Amino acid sequence: MKPPHDMGGDPSVPIIPDKPHDPKFEKEWHRRVLGITIAVGAMGAWSIDASRYARESLPRSDYNKFTYYEKWLGGLTNLLFQKGFINKNEIQSGSGEFKAPLEWRQRILSAKNVGAALEAGAPTRRDGPQPIFSIGQTVCAKLPSDTLSIKRGHTRLPHYISGKAGTIIKSHGVHVLPNTNAHFLGEHPENLYAVEFKASVLWEQNPSSSDTVVVDCWESYLEPA
Template sequence: MTRVHDMGGRFGDGPIDPAPGEPLFHKDWHRSAMALTLAIGGAGEWSIDESRYARESLPPKDYARFSYYEKWIAAVANLALARGLVTREELAAGATGPAPGARPLRAETVEPALRRGSPASRPGPAPRFVVGQRVRTRLPARNTLVEGGHTRLPAYAAGHIGRIVRLHGAHVLPDSNAHRLGEAPEPLYGVAFDAAALWGASEGAGDEVMIDLWESYMEPADD
């Protein structure tokens, strides 16, 4: 029910290298990978939700061995094929000719596009929950529209009781939008979880994990 990307709470990853003073890009191809991914993303052929789903859908053995930008590039290749922008033959052997309908992001529109971004807020239904309310999250964490599909409920928080701390308004539902099933906006909430309850024990009294969750991920928790 879960995929390789859903790693919050996992044991065994070892220490973190804070690498102070590291360069913005470690290799030239990292720059190209970043710029290529954002440029094709700016062409509007797929949404951020589809991009995330493409990355997390990489075979687990690839996800684990690929560096960050290798995941990006693999996802762009997979999305370009899935959206019909390129063929398998072209991926293997190069372009057979320009695409008549291609509308690339142009240099002069890059900065306005990056400064504008793509807000995820939408008009949508009124919230069902109020600040302070106790809720229980879906168990297991899963996409109810598409088997094995995209969802943003981390597995570590599935089936747990949280407390609504903030209303963010209605936002595009990734579980639907990642699969081109419509934006299906829903109320989005900031939800606080007691760390000791999530993990069985916490490092300190009062430690919490705060997660943004869509309304359909949760039910009222009746005491």
């Protein structure tokens, strides 16, 4: 069964119309959840991959009913609890003492430093092995379940390209592998490729034979076609 967050490219999922003039935050607490997540993430107690997995691994019933920022809040709460920074009583009462080590707490972003931190980013490029695949080569995407480092673990491979053939159009170099990094199992850097798929290959009913989709895939997501 597909995890509930893997909705990309699924023709059974309704199309959500673009609303460019909608407010960035529908409610004030949405802004606060985003700010807290970014500020606390700067401690370095977990990676962006672990943060994504914390949201993805919420109980399916919760994931399906939660709004976007409820998912963010649920994932962040679970990470803080797993790391021992908060306890159940504090979660239930809504107040308590943040118990992260001083060294980590000193890294928490203040409002004035957020802009510079986001602009700098957190590069994931690393030194690593030579690529197995080459530009112009035809490859096939594996099943997401075949790329997991743990059962029901994290992967960035979307289900809709599984078993589909595409062409490598660019090599991004070697990058941290999310599948292990999300579970605190190490970075295990791999080559990362931009793979172009014909829309007519991905979806039988496609209005344009000239449309293509480009997906960034780690080396372990691919096999020779």
